[in-house]
Amino acid sequence: MIDDQYGFALDSPLLTRLLPRLTTIAAEISDAGLAVLEGGGDLPPTLYTQEVLPAIMAGSLLLLEATDERRRLGPDEIAEIVRPITRQQAEERIPLRLLITGVFGSVRRVWSEIASSTTESDLPEQAALVDLLLDVMGQVVIAVVETYSDVEQSIYSAEREARRALCSALLHGGPTEDLAARADTTLATHYDVLALLTPPADPVAPLADTAGGRRRIRVVQQALDRLAGSTALTTFDGTGGIALLPARSDVSRYSTLAVDLSADLGADVLVIESHGASLAGIPVAAREATELAELAHRLGRPTGTYGMHQLMFEYQLTRPGRARDALAACIQPLVDHPHLLDALEAHFKHDGDRKAAANDLHIHPNSLSYRLRRITELTGADPATPDGARLLGAALMIHQLYPRADGH
Numbered sequence: 001m002i003d004d005q006y007g008f009a010l011d012s013p014l015l016t017r018l019l020p021r022l023t024t025i026a027a028e029i030s031d032a033g034l035a036v037l038e039g040g041g042d043l044p045p046t047l048y049t050q051e052v053l054p055a056i057m058a059g060s061l062l063l064l065e066a067t068d069e070r071r072r073l074g075p076d077e078i079a080e081i082v083r084p085i086t087r088q089q090a091e092e093r094i095p096l097r098l099l100i101t102g103v104f105g106s107v108r109r110v111w112s113e114i115a116s117s118t119t120e121s122d123l124p125e126q127a128a129l130v131d132l133l134l135d136v137m138g139q140v141v142i143a144v145v146e147t148y149s150d151v152e153q154s155i156y157s158a159e160r161e162a163r164r165a166l167c168s169a170l171l172h173g174g175p176t177e178d179l180a181a182r183a184d185t186t187l188a189t190h191y192d193v194l195a196l197l198t199p200p201a202d203p204v205a206p207l208a209d210t211a212g213g214r215r216r217i218r219v220v221q222q223a224l225d226r227l228a229g230s231t232a233l234t235t236f237d238g239t240g241g242i243a244l245l246p247a248r249s250d251v252s253r254y255s256t257l258a259v260d261l262s263a264d265l266g267a268d269v270l271v272i273e274s275h276g277a278s279l280a281g282i283p284v285a286a287r288e289a290t291e292l293a294e295l296a297h298r299l300g301r302p303t304g305t306y307g308m309h310q311l312m313f314e315y316q317l318t319r320p321g322r323a324r325d326a327l328a329a330c331i332q333p334l335v336d337h338p339h340l341l342d343a344l345e346a347h348f349k350h351d352g353d354r355k356a357a358a359n360d361l362h363i364h365p366n367s368l369s370y371r372l373r374r375i376t377e378l379t380g381a382d383p384a385t386p387d388g389a390r391l392l393g394a395a396l397m398i399h400q401l402y403p404r405a406d407g408h
Contacts, residue, residue, distance in 0.1 A: 012125050016118045055085050055276065056106070066388050072132070075139050082143040090151035099144055106138050157185060167233035167244055173283045185233070188246035191282060194254065195272040195289035196220065197240045197297055198265060213238035219264050227253055242286045247276045262303040270296050271305040291315070298401050317394055324398060331395040333378040340378070340397070343371035347383055348393050373402070 019088040059081050081095045089099060109131060118126045162183035169176045170191075180187050198216070216238045224232035228245040235241040251273075258271040272292045292311050299314060308315065318324060334340045346357040347368075358368040372383055375392070382388035 013119075013122055013246050019140065039374075052085065052102075055081055059136075063132075073139070074135060075142070078136065078139040079143040079147075082140055083147045086144045086147040087151055090148045096145070096148045099148070103140060103144065107133070116402065163231065163233055164235060167235050167242070170233070170244060170279065170282050171235070171242055171286045173280070176279075185231070187279065188248040190276045190278055191244040192247050192251075192254070193274040193282060193285040193289050194224075194243040194257075195270075195286070195293040196236055196261075197238070197242060197270045197272075197293040198261075198267050200239050214325065216265055220261060223257065223261055223264070227257070240290075242290065244282065251275050256305070258303050258305045268303045270301065270303065272296065273305055273307050295401075299397075314397065317397065318401060327395045327398045328402070330379055330391060331399045334375065335399070337374075337378075340371055340375050341399075343368055344375055344383060344392060344396055347372060348396065350387070352384065352389075359389065 009289065058076070062077060062081065063073060066077075072237065073089075084150075084214045090096075111130070114126060114129060114133075159182075162179060164183065166176060166179040166183045166185060168174075169179050176187065200213075217236060220236050221232065221234060224234055224243050224245065230246075232243055234243040236243065254271060258269045261271075262269040270293050272289040274285045274289050279343050288308070292306065292308065292315060295311060295314060295318060296306055299311075317327075331341075334344070342361060346360045350356040350360065354365045354368055358365040376382045376388070379392065379395075381391045383392050
């Protein structure tokens with residue numbers, strides 16, 4: 001019969017047809033939840049028979065009891081059943097995505113059973129039962145997510161910190177044995193070293209302390225984990241950092257990493273890759289990759305994944321020393337003449353095409369020629385000759401990268 005306040009009662013024809021098959025239906029719901037999971041065959045074989053199925057039966061009986069009392073189940077009642085099994089599955093590292101997928105796979109099986117048992121005269125009861133089902137499933141999902149989050153904070157957070165500490169120790173050449181044990185990580189013999197750099201979304205607020213910063217960290221960690229096939233070691237803080245992934249023969253696997261991350265983060269991303277560093281060689285490789293990332297940023301390189309071979313000229317040229325100081329001195333006579341620096345930059349930008357460079361500067365080509373001759377007079381190097389172009393081009397880059405320090 002239909003209950004005015006609750007929608008239906010235990011003696012309703014629809015429930016009367018379903019109740020005799022409750023145990024079988026519960027088993028089918030359990031199987032359906034497992035069937036929709038990608039990789040479900042890799043889950044513990046007792047997960048559903050010894051854990052999920054008893055929970056489904058307990059929940060079903062509790063729902064029937066509430067129905068008999070003509071009331072809705074409260075959130076605490078549902079959480080009391082859901083929390084223990086969710087906590088156990090979270091501790092066993094079963095991803096939250098799989099748990100939610102399993103819940104809705106089970107819901108589809110419940111709906112299928114209700115639909116197949118419904119006659120035309122049962123439609124009002126069916127509507128009431130589906131409304132109840134949606135209410136219960138909403139509470140189940142909330143309980144699953146909240147419980148999983150609690151476990152992540154208490155257990156995974158400690159492991160995340162241990163992994164960051166392990167990564168930091170590897171980057172500084174410190175002891176790693178105890179940290180590796182705390183992080184539940186087996187160290188590889190060689191690692192690919194990645195330096196990541198992206199501008200902060202809000203230059204004022206500390207990115208790591210904002211929701212956007214935490215999202216960036218999560219997105220980058222997930223992308224690196226997919227590449228590593230496990231949990232990657234990283235110090236990425238929302239704007240930059242180093243990632244260590246076990247070395248593999250497929251060195252092209254990082255080719256689209258920067259572009260993919262840029263699309264996910266909505267910001268420019270630079271990735272510097274260095275392959276196959278030994279444990280002892282990680283600190284040097286990491287320092288070099290970080291320097292290359294900063295250099296690529298200063299040079300205005302677009303989003304992309306770069307290696308030493310793409311930046312080696314600029315990298316070597318900008319190493320501190322007497323040669324860099326001498327190059328900076330070459331361009332010093334032009335510092336007080338911004339229009340000459342602009343002319344030199346336009347000359348190189350357009351590969352010596354006088355008309356294009358003059359057009360860029362909004363001046364007559366003859367005026368550009370005069371400025372280039374003036375540059376030669378002041379510096380002693382002619383930008384129109386190969387030797388002069390190499391010298392002045394290098395000097396101009398040093399000036400652009402270190403304008404305030406004059407190359408020092």
